[in-house]
Amino acid sequence: MRRTTNACLTRANSLGLESTAEELIEVSSVEELMKSLAESPSATILGEGSNVVLHRHIRGRVIRVRIRGIALKRVNKSVYRVRVGAGERWNELVRCLLGRGIRGLENLSLIPGSVGAAPYQNIGAYGRELSPIVESVEVIDRLEMAIRTLSATECEFRYRDSVFKTDDPSRYVITHLNVITGDQAINSSYPDIDTELGRLGYDRSNPIHVANAVIRVRRRKLPDPRFIGNVGSFFKNPLLSLRAFEQLRGKIDVQGFEEGKLVKVSAARLIDASGWKGFQDGAVAVWHRQPLVLINTGGATASNVLGLAERIVDDVQRRYGVMLEREPIELGSP
Ligand SMILES: Cc1cc2nc3c(=O)[nH]c(=O)nc-3n(C[C@H](O)[C@H](O)[C@H](O)COP(=O)(O)OP(=O)(O)OC[C@H]3O[C@@H](n4cnc5c(N)ncnc54)[C@H](O)[C@@H]3O)c2cc1C
Numbered sequence: 086m087r088r089t090t091n092a093c094l095t096r097a098n099s100l101g102l103e104s105t106a107e108e109l110i111e112v113s114s115v116e117e118l119m120k121s122l123a124e125s126p127s128a129t130i131l132g133e134g135s136n137v138v139l140h141r142h143i144r145g146r147v148i149r150v151r152i153r154g155i156a157l158k159r160v161n162k163s164v165y166r167v168r169v170g171a172g173e174r175w176n177e178l179v180r181c182l183l184g185r186g187i188r189g190l191e192n193l194s195l196i197p198g199s200v201g202a203a204p205y206q207n208i209g210a211y212g213r214e215l216s217p218i219v220e221s222v223e224v225i226d227r228l229e230m231a232i233r234t235l236s237a238t239e240c241e242f243r244y245r246d247s248v249f250k251t252d253d254p255s256r257y258v259i260t261h262l263n264v265i266t267g268d269q270a271i272n273s274s275y276p277d278i279d280t281e282l283g284r285l286g287y288d289r290s291n292p293i294h295v296a297n298a299v300i301r302v303r304r305r306k307l308p309d310p311r312f313i314g315n316v317g318s319f320f321k322n323p324l325l326s327l328r329a330f331e332q333l334r335g336k337i338d339v340q341g342f343e344e345g346k347l348v349k350v351s352a353a354r355l356i357d358a359s360g361w362k363g364f365q366d367g368a369v370a371v372w373h374r375q376p377l378v379l380i381n382t383g384g385a386t387a388s389n390v391l392g393l394a395e396r397i398v399d400d401v402q403r404r405y406g407v408m409l410e411r412e413p414i415e416l417g418s419p
Pocket residue numbers: 099129130131132133134135136137150171196197198199200201202203205206207208209210249257258259260307308309310315316317318414
């Protein structure tokens with residue numbers, strides 16, 4: 086267990102916001118995590134910091150879960166059960182499985198962050214989400230101070246959402262993720278990926294080729310947080326009722342994608358049509374290649390970032406009657 090007081094978190098968040106934690110504890114086992122939570126039940130949990138907006142001072146204890154390990158168990162010729170520690174990097178898991186010829190995670194290549202945070206918002210990209218391959222999630226339940234295993238159903242996965250994000254956001258601390266993967270049909274139909282595969286002459290049924298296409302598209306579209314502070318998409322794609330979608334179509338030509346009884350529309354399209362792409366206000370800006378991404382151009386604060394986000398939300402609401410929802414989590418207080 087590593088303990089630092091007045092720990093600088095500026096390099097521990099991909100937006101590069103200046104932030105300090107009163108106390109930072111890094112734990113590498115369930116026992117250490119349990120002990121640390123017993124001492125400080127309301128501690129803030131931080132992964133790799135790629136989906137958070139950090140305020141300048143975080144009071145109390147911040148815990149970074151560094152539990153490692155990837156354990157594979159073969160179920161049959163192509164299917165594996167995989168148990169992964171929350172502190173592993175997501176993209177390392179994808180690479181590890183693809184390297185062993187195990188498919189299923191190729192569309193989720195290059196998503197930054199830890200394995201522990203992946204179920205928190207049910208990460209997704211290019212036509213795939215984490216949830217279909219989740220068997221269970223191991224947690225410490227802070228209400229009962231007990232180790233529990235939640236089935237996929239109990240995780241209540243939805244689009245960029247789960248019980249971990251909605252129930253009581255601080256109730257569960259994720260220690261391990263259990264997935265079953267290897268027999269899913271390959272999904273290379275997402276337009277950008279399909280075009281990239283065609284352009285490169287790649288095989289649409291080869292998971293490594295799909296992963297490489299995803300990586301190329303992501304590198305082109307998204308700013309690299311090592312050089313430009315960002316958290317990927319800042320807004321979720323809104324889910325509308327059929328009636329609200331028809332009303333929206335009266336105002337703007339926008340595609341809709343069925344999601345059960347709802348229709349998902351592109352938040353990027355609405356932000357772009359409102360004229361925000363490339364907009365800069367001091368130290369924050371809207372990325373010129375992808376209007377869903379807000380960037381720190383240097384020295385931004387959480388208030389700057391959240392302020393710009395609020396202006397965009399208000400403007401889109403006023404023009405189109407659609408309320409955009411924020412994706413990253415705000416940690417600390419102003
Ligand atoms: C360039 C870029 C591209 C991105 N692209 C995508 C994308 O395509 N799809 C996508 O879904 N996301 C994307 N993201 C967002 C981000 O990568 C994911 O949300 C990722 O899962 C966050 O992981 P993290 O470890 O950095 O979490 P953090 O940012 O550290 O934390 C996020 C939230 O999870 C909670 N949390 C973290 N670990 C645990 C744990 N062990 N137990 C309980 N709660 C925990 C934190 O308290 C916080 O509320 C992108 C981000 C960037 C910077």
